[in-house]
Amino acid sequence: MAKTIYEQVTTKQTLNRVKEERMPFEWSINPYRGCGHGCSFCYARAFQVFMGMGAEDEFQHHIFMKSNAAEALEKQLSSAARKFDYDIEAMSRSIGEVAIGTATDPYQSIEGKEGITRECLKLLAKYRISTSITTRSPLVLRDMDILTRMENVSVNISLNTLNGDIIRKLEPASPHPEGRLDAIHRLSAAGIRTSLFVAPVLPFLTDGEYELKDLLSQAKDRGVSYAMISLLRLSRDVKKWYLETLRHQFPEVVQPYRELYAQGAYAEEHYSRSFKSMAARLLKEYELNGLTREVASPVVGPSKRIVSGASHEKRTHVEGAGEPHLASHTLAASPQSKKLPQPAAPVSGEELMPDVEQLSFPF
Numbered sequence: 001m002a003k004t005i006y007e008q009v010t011t012k013q014t015l016n017r018v019k020e021e022r023m024p025f026e027w028s029i030n031p032y033r034g035c036g037h038g039c040s041f042c043y044a045r046a047f048q049v050f051m052g053m054g055a056e057d058e059f060q061h062h063i064f065m066k067s068n069a070a071e072a073l074e075k076q077l078s079s080a081a082r083k084f085d086y087d088i089e090a091m092s093r094s095i096g097e098v099a100i101g102t103a104t105d106p107y108q109s110i111e112g113k114e115g116i117t118r119e120c121l122k123l124l125a126k127y128r129i130s131t132s133i134t135t136r137s138p139l140v141l142r143d144m145d146i147l148t149r150m151e152n153v154s155v156n157i158s159l160n161t162l163n164g165d166i167i168r169k170l171e172p173a174s175p176h177p178e179g180r181l182d183a184i185h186r187l188s189a190a191g192i193r194t195s196l197f198v199a200p201v202l203p204f205l206t207d208g209e210y211e212l213k214d215l216l217s218q219a220k221d222r223g224v225s226y227a228m229i230s231l232l233r234l235s236r237d238v239k240k241w242y243l244e245t246l247r248h249q250f251p252e253v254v255q256p257y258r259e260l261y262a263q264g265a266y267a268e269e270h271y272s273r274s275f276k277s278m279a280a281r282l283l284k285e286y287e288l289n290g291l292t293r294e295v296a297s298p299v300v301g302p303s304k305r306i307v308s309g310a311s312h313e314k315r316t317h318v319e320g321a322g323e324p325h326l327a328s329h330t331l332a333a334s335p336q337s338k339k340l341p342q343p344a345a346p347v348s349g350e351e352l353m354p355d356v357e358q359l360s361f362p363f
Contacts, residue, residue, distance in 0.1 A: 014073035026096035031116040033064040039171035040245040070119035097130040107137035140343035154193040161206040169249040186221025188231040200232035204253040227288035229279040
């Protein structure tokens with residue numbers, strides 16, 4: 001097993017402007033580069049190339065930690081506040097939304113020790129910045145003391161299947177599905193806007209309609225207010241690593257993948273169109289498409305069990321998205337609910353108060 005290298009680096013700026021107009025946020029923060037979860041299909045693997053590194057195993061086993069991320073963020077935000085004469089509300093409106101975790105998981109395991117994401121989150125709360133977080137990890141629950149005091153924050157839990165066997169083989173160090181569902185429940189119960197990102201959906205493995213229905217149903221039972229379903233995209237560098245992983249873990253689907261993605265990064269048009277139609281129908285059926293304003297209440301009955309193993313029969317062509325999978329599932333009890341992660345020290349009111357407000361006093 002490869003040993004993971006953690007390397008500290010410094011950054012000139014933590015807030016990075018997002019130039020893609022289709023994105024629903026203006027800025028991004030990524031406290032780390034690389035990700036210990038090791039998801040074989042992760043699109044962020046391709047970003048390693050910009051650093052002269054490969055998209056393969058290095059992505060999981062060489063993690064860069066932006067040790068001064070909070071300090072750099074403080075400089076950027078305080079500078080923005082000065083431009084608005086310390087009108088924090090006006091400054092916040094000008095910045096817009098900041099997304100944490102667009103190219104790495106901000107709550108991968110090393111965050112439990114380093115706390116870089118937590119320190120950045122304190123500053124976003126202090127300057128009242130609209131914030132969204134995307135993660136596969138229940139470690140986000142550690143920062144509930146900050147999240148519950150933020151005026152405009154949302155958390156997106158990424159989970160593309162309830163099948164623990166697929167997760168173990170294709171995202172080897174990511175948390176169990178039950179832990180992520182529990183995070184959805186705890187976050188939504190605390191009044192935090194919580195969404196489910198079913199991403200990426202993996203053709204021939206996690207694209208069955210019945211499986212997606214079960215996932216949406218369980219997430220809604222736990223209080224999720226919105227869901228997004230996104231089909232796998234395979235850039236050239238990621239495709240090479242992902243197909244090699246499939247060759248070892250699910251060899252029967254390698255050739256169907258080569259055919260489905262023969263034209264490039266996106267699945268063949270007929271399959272893609274059929275899948276998107278099914279996804280839209282399911283989101284509407286479960287009222288998770290963002291068109292329903294009522295937020296679901298977390299009503300969880302007896303604990304449901306998560307698929308932890310499956311044997312997949314060969315599928316050599318796509319008749320259309322949404323077919324039930326030809327698979328026999330064995331059920332095993334999910335891990336016992338873990339104790340809520342705790343910060344080393346709870347956040348104080350002063351930490352979340354802009355300096356200008358700490359200096360003011362009534363006459």
